[in-house]
Amino acid sequence: MRTLDRKLGLLSSLPLAVVLVVSFLAPLVVVAIFSVMPQKVFSLTNMPDFSSYAVFFDQGYYKSLLWSLGMALVSTVILLVVCWPLSYAMAKVFKKFTLVLTIAVVMSLFVSENIRLFGWVLTLMKGGLIEGHIRAWTGVGFDSPLYGVPIIVFGLVYVYLPFMLFPLAQGIAMVPDDTRQAAYDLGATRWQVLWQIEVPLAAPGIVVGSLLSFVLAAGALAESKILGGQAVIAIADDIETAFTFGQNWPLGSALSMILIVIIGGLALFGVSKVDLDAIMGRKR
């Protein structure tokens, strides 16, 4: 009976396993092999020479990577600071209003990211919604905040807010009210309650939210293209260019591999540090 169960279990997991291997693992393996091929080849049957990784350093692609990672880091930190009070309110203070807020935030995801970003361009550009109106009324105009690094970070914060907000609210909901009150009763100040009780107990939510928004922001390119006007180049932009205009698949693959290894390593490290089951609502 036991062996039959096992056989049936293996059998029923087969379709999904096949789909995963074919659609997820195979392309990854192809990319990994392409990344060690000589420049500008379109076949996997060449002699590996790792030249693409040399190009990454020689031709300054590492700068794009650093920009992407840096902006992702800054936007993640900003998101944490901005979302903490809001998530706190959603988890503990707002009652029915939490649902309204959730629906409002989720609704924004129904509109394509590019369209929302172009909406910001129309709002913020010189002669756009804001500057145009102010100039028409007062006669005094000002420079557009578009096309710089700060506006890219703003775009990242704006686009990835839901990915921080909801996990964080989940995490904060896991902090029992009693532990907070007990710490306060034992003489802790509000800051001490925050750092010694709330942050550690909400850690799974903080880690999941931070990982999601960092990973997504590090691989983002629409914000730097549309809002940033390519003031700085994101690594995802370089990857796209290498595969399309550059017709250099090995370079694109190498850049992808570098990004995958860094982000994958970070994700594994983060996930290993927290109890993910806790936030998924399962008991250990």
Added chain:
Amino acid sequence: MDSSALLRLRGVVKKFGDFTALKGVDLDIVEGEFFTIVGPSGSGKSTLIRLLVGMDELTEGSIWLRDGRIDETPANLRPTCMVFQSLALFPHMTVGQNIEFPLKLRKEAPAARRARAEELLDLLRLPRSYYDKRISQCSGGERQRVALARALAFDPEILFFDEPLSALDYRLRKTLEKELKDLHARTGKTFVYITHSLEEAMVMSDRIAIMKEGHFEQIAVADEIYSAPVSRFVAEFMGEVNLFGLRADDAGLITSDILKIRAGVAVDNLDPGGHGLLMVRPEYVRFAGGERAFDFTLTGTLHGEYALGSRIQYEIETTGGMVTVEKLREDRLNASEGEQVTIGFDSAVTHFIREAT
């Protein structure tokens, strides 16, 4: 104002919208006593302890600790501390870190903290090896002790307890009740305990306050609450009790609709023209037989017999309702259900609750 009291409440009122949870409460708690506030759910006892600890603000009145008014002091600056019903241990810290939490907040040196934590583990009879254990590895009773140790580490003027034993099973609860009483004696601290179980209160407390609908019905030592309750509410709160209506006419003659009263029997506190309830606990009611004559007697039919372990409880149906009698197992009554029995008791074992005329 009694200045010898450690904690004093004067006219404490707490309103939630239109609902008045506390209706002007006065209370004096003496230093070093084990004071228990008992009441059914909704009586306002939880509201009261939240005010005492500082987790809520009062609507009117004042709270004084020694000579200082504390009701406007935030909870983290009050020299008092509470053991929560949920215990509220910090799950991300070890037993040792939990106990040392208040000491760490005061920036005590790590070595001194550790020494104090180990002292407290000893005091609560937890092995010192528990210092490095995680909270999730401790049993219910052990967690209880850790929570107590943490509260004692804070070294509060008053230690509050919000029904910390209510979630435990019966046997563990009984053990911990005694341990708590013992701990009170050894530490000499002032304990203020909240519970819905008067039985629990009886075991541990020096004094008990019975709470009903936002006010204190009676504040007295445990014995007095049991033997001389001031109202039907208090009498019935402590388990089984038999109450019989009594009145005295203007000449002082005592009459009852149910009880047969021996001529010349006097009842304390029953003045001519007054009326009230005569209380007798089930264990004081006797079955009549032989020559023995009782001050009060009545007859009824034996309705039921229930074994309570060491005692047996009988229910006797009378014209005045069900009367409960308890006997030790060896004094078991030789009668079967439906049989006519006569029961009686003397004035000395009764307590008269006077009712306003």
